[in-house]
Amino acid sequence: MNAVTTTRNDLPETTRHAMTERLGEVLAGVTQLSLHARMAHWNVQGPQFLQLHELFDKVYEEAGAWGDLLAERAVQLGGIADVRLETLARQGGLPGWDPARRDGRATVDQVAAALAEVARRVRAAIADAEQAGDAGTADLFTEISRAADKLLWFVEAHAAQ
Numbered sequence: 001m002n003a004v005t006t007t008r009n010d011l012p013e014t015t016r017h018a019m020t021e022r023l024g025e026v027l028a029g030v031t032q033l034s035l036h037a038r039m040a041h042w043n044v045q046g047p048q049f050l051q052l053h054e055l056f057d058k059v060y061e062e063a064g065a066w067g068d069l070l071a072e073r074a075v076q077l078g079g080i081a082d083v084r085l086e087t088l089a090r091q092g093g094l095p096g097w098d099p100a101r102r103d104g105r106a107t108v109d110q111v112a113a114a115l116a117e118v119a120r121r122v123r124a125a126i127a128d129a130e131q132a133g134d135a136g137t138a139d140l141f142t143e144i145s146r147a148a149d150k151l152l153w154f155v156e157a158h159a160a161q
């Protein structure tokens, strides 16, 4: 995120600036997650195909909704929502995606790894927002954290022996 623009929002500018940076980092991870989920949805193969195809579609839809909330919060605080490819590559932070690993178990593992990284990142961001005195952003991160934990459970349950 870049410069913080003028607003009547009464959070201190330093807080707004710190939060737009944090929101941008989480947005990059979440956007990358949605792209990974799309690849999983399209490319997964194996006996559980239909179930996994639909599960990964759910991950894609939820990650997209989180991204919208994060981006809009950043703009409300005077920032810029930035999902340029170079920004995602620099700030996304997710493990690499191997398109050759297409069987159900491997695809579940790849999506779970991406979700776990997003969950880790957003959980850390909650504490930062609380420390910065921005309860609204902390609440948004908490909402996403809870949803990411739930989705990780859904995905990991498919890998249980």
Ligand SMILES: [Fe+2]
Residues within 6 Å of the ligand: 041, 057
């Ligand atoms: Fe589809």
